[in-house]
Amino acid sequence: MIMQTEILIIGRNEEILQTVVRLVNNNPEWIGTGAATDEEAIEKFHHHHFDVVLLTNGISGEEEKKLRKIFTHQDADIIIIQHYGGGSGLLQSEIREALDKRKAANKPTVSFTDDALKNAGPNINK
Amino acid sequence: MVKAVLHKANTRGHADHGWLSSYHTFSFANYYNPERMHFGALRVLNDDTVAAGKGFGKHPHDNMEIISIPLKGDLEHSDSMGNKTIIRKGDIQAMSAGTGVAHSEYNANKDKEVKFLQIWIYPDSKNIKPQYSQVSLQTADRKNKLQQIVSPRSNGNEGVTVQQEAWFSLGDLDKGQQITYDIKRKGNGVYIFVLSGEVTAADQKLATRDGFGIWETNKVSITADSDSEILVMDVPMEV
Numbered sequence: 001m002i003m004q005t006e007i008l009i010i011g012r013n014e015e016i017l018q019t020v021v022r023l024v025n026n027n028p029e030w031i032g033t034g035a036a037t038d039e040e041a042i043e044k045f046h047h048h049h050f051d052v053v054l055l056t057n058g059i060s061g062e063e064e065k066k067l068r069k070i071f072t073h074q075d076a077d078i079i080i081i082q083h084y085g086g087g088s089g090l091l092q093s094e095i096r097e098a099l100d101k102r103k104a105a106n107k108p109t110v111s112f113t114d115d116a117l118k119n120a121g122p123n124i125n126k
Numbered sequence: 127m128v129k130a131v132l133h134k135a136n137t138r139g140h141a142d143h144g145w146l147s148s149y150h151t152f153s154f155a156n157y158y159n160p161e162r163m164h165f166g167a168l169r170v171l172n173d174d175t176v177a178a179g180k181g182f183g184k185h186p187h188d189n190m191e192i193i194s195i196p197l198k199g200d201l202e203h204s205d206s207m208g209n210k211t212i213i214r215k216g217d218i219q220a221m222s223a224g225t226g227v228a229h230s231e232y233n234a235n236k237d238k239e240v241k242f243l244q245i246w247i248y249p250d251s252k253n254i255k256p257q258y259s260q261v262s263l264q265t266a267d268r269k270n271k272l273q274q275i276v277s278p279r280s281n282g283n284e285g286v287t288v289q290q291e292a293w294f295s296l297g298d299l300d301k302g303q304q305i306t307y308d309i310k311r312k313g314n315g316v317y318i319f320v321l322s323g324e325v326t327a328a329d330q331k332l333a334t335r336d337g338f339g340i341w342e343t344n345k346v347s348i349t350a351d352s353d354s355e356i357l358v359m360d361v362p363m364e365v
Binding site (some may be wrong): 013083096 | 154155169170186188189209223246252253279
């Protein structure tokens with residue numbers, strides 16, 4: 001079973017938003033949901049779990065700040081990334097890079113190696 | 127301390143779609159390499175070959191500076207701002223996608239392929255009104271020197287203009303020719319892409335389609351080890 005990543009895509013330009021949603025949904029590991037307004041985005045975020053929020057075009061600096069505050073308040077682990085270009089070119093790498101970074105950040109800093117058999121050699125009868 | 131990065135031609139990503147063969151210096155579409163995401167504001171450097179009569183159908187973009195440089199053949203451009211034009215070798219095209227623009231790029235020739243560079247740089251301001259610019263330049267003006275083809279809107283008197291503190295130049299150098307490139311702005315770095323031939327840039331030997339980025343310096347010396355064509359991209363390192 002594929003673990004799917006839920007992605008909320010926010011953008012003002014309807015054509016670009018629909019394109020990005022379609023491109024995201026082309027990847028079987030991702031599920032994209034579009035929102036054209038902040039209200040719609042907040043509503044969807046409130047009622048559904050998302051792993052990533054993708055901010056696309058037309059969102060002002062102020063709006064972005066407000067959205068980041070609301071989303072991180074509700075889910076401190078949410079990944080919020082800015083999508084540039086509005087098409088297929090950068091989409092994959094932007095999302096993959098963000099997921100890779102989170103994966104790396106969540107790796108335990110201490111690792112254990114099972115050395116139980118390290119000294120077992122002398123006890124083995126040939 | 128001077129920093130540098132080398133991207134050999136044969137380490138680039140490659141996509142072959144039949145009608146399109148594209149080499150990606152940086153991660154693009156299905157090519158993903160976390161070590162190859164961008165060089166400062168330079169995000170995409172695609173080396174494209176499009177089959178006769180084929181091309182990229184209408185598709186949207188936003189918040190990106192998109193520069194096209196035809197290397198061989200003719201490219202037919204059409205966009206949602208009402209521009210419909212053909213760009214040829216010697217022409218340079220730039221689109222500031224801003225709040226959103228849709229465009230198509232087709233090989234204008236029905237009998238031969240078109241080769242062009244598609245370059246994207248991050249804009250320094252988002253959600254601007256989309257803009258288009260195109261210039262036709264005399265290729266003779268880059269013989270044994272650099273000809274500026276892209277400049278920021280604040281200095282937009284040479285080449286096409288982009289919404290970023292970026293300057294691009296092309297050079298057509300004879301073997302043995304040496305030039306020094308002065309970086310235009312503090313905080314910028316330079317990415318040199320060899321279109322043909324071999325050059326040595328800051329003691330680094332480069333062959334055709336190699337890319338070499340250098341920053342935290344204010345000048346770069348370039349020597350043509352054979353007859354060569356180069357593209358020099360001077361871009362902010364902080365985005």
